[in-house]
Amino acid sequence: MIRLWHVAQSRSFRVLWFLEEISAEYDLVACSFFDRSLRDAAHLARSPAGRVPAIEIDGLPMHESGAILLYLAERLAPQLRIAEGAPARAAFLQGLHYAETLGAHLANLTQHHIVLRDDWMRSPTVMRLEARRLENALRAIGPDWVAGQFSVADIAIGYAVCMAQRFVPLPQTTARYADMVLERPAFQRAMQKDGPAQIYTRDFYAPPEG
Ligand SMILES: N[C@@H](CCC(=O)N[C@@H](CS)C(=O)NCC(=O)O)C(=O)O
Missing domain, CATH: 3.40.30.10 (Glutaredoxin)
Structure with missing residues (x-):
């Protein structure tokens, strides 16, 4: 159960x-x-x-x-998953953990754009820096599945990529990866079960100008 x-x-x-x-x-x-x-x-x-x-x-x-x-x-x-000892195991493990490299930037951006409600609480410098760092980190993703075949590493990374497009334009290869994610029937079913928005109410949160 x-x-x-x-x-x-x-x-x-x-x-x-x-x-x-x-x-x-x-x-x-x-x-x-x-x-x-x-x-x-x-x-x-x-x-x-x-x-x-x-x-x-x-x-x-x-x-x-x-x-x-x-x-x-x-x-x-x-x-x-990719089994221990298989050639793609390193890429698999790396992808599974790299998802949290992306996650750290997403958490910072979510804090700044959404959780901190008043402008005086936010740091525009950190918001611009984190957006740039996220965009750079995304360049490692796509166009193919992380370990050459769909695996749980792609579930970890795919979620992060979908959230990332609320803060930065996706690099071209990452956008192709995002399309593969969106096409998966299980991803679409999960979206239907996700429930009403709790965090993001806008499609895009642009970094402050400066
Ligand atoms: N590294 C953890 C992070 C878990 C995490 O921070 N979850 C957030 C939602 S994305 C949360 O529950 N935040 C509530 C809080 O910080 O109070 C994981 O991947 O499970």
Whole structure:
């Protein structure tokens, strides 16, 4: 039995998308960033930092999207990971972790554009710098799947690429990669289950001029 604690548009989308890729049976617990439910004792027992994704897999709690994707792939969908010792294993592991290099820029940009509500709280310099760094980091992505075939590394990276296009224009090869992601039926099903927007209400958040 799998239960996923999820907030729309957040990194828990990665796990939702994976579960759709393998047509798993699962319970989806829709959570909110705004009602403090991620800080209650029950949730902190699943996710010590009070975040999403959090998941229970036959009673086993896990948090941290990359680790969840790899663990679930090993257990339930070996075709979505690259096995130890295989030539593409290095590219696979690198992609799985590089998703959080992109994630760090996305988190900074989300903080600045959305979480910090008043202009005086924001640093235009950091906003411009982070947008530039994100755009540079995206150049490593695409046009093909990260490890030569679709894998959970592409679920981790694909989510980040989709979020990134809210802040920067995608480099050409990355845009082709994004098209492949959007075409996947499981990605489309996960989008339908994602729920009403909780974080991003605009298609694009331009860096401040200067
Ligand atoms: N590296 C973690 C990051 C988890 C994370 O920061 N999740 C965000 C949503 S994208 C969250 O729950 N934020 C709520 C908070 O910081 O209070 C992962 O990939 O699972």
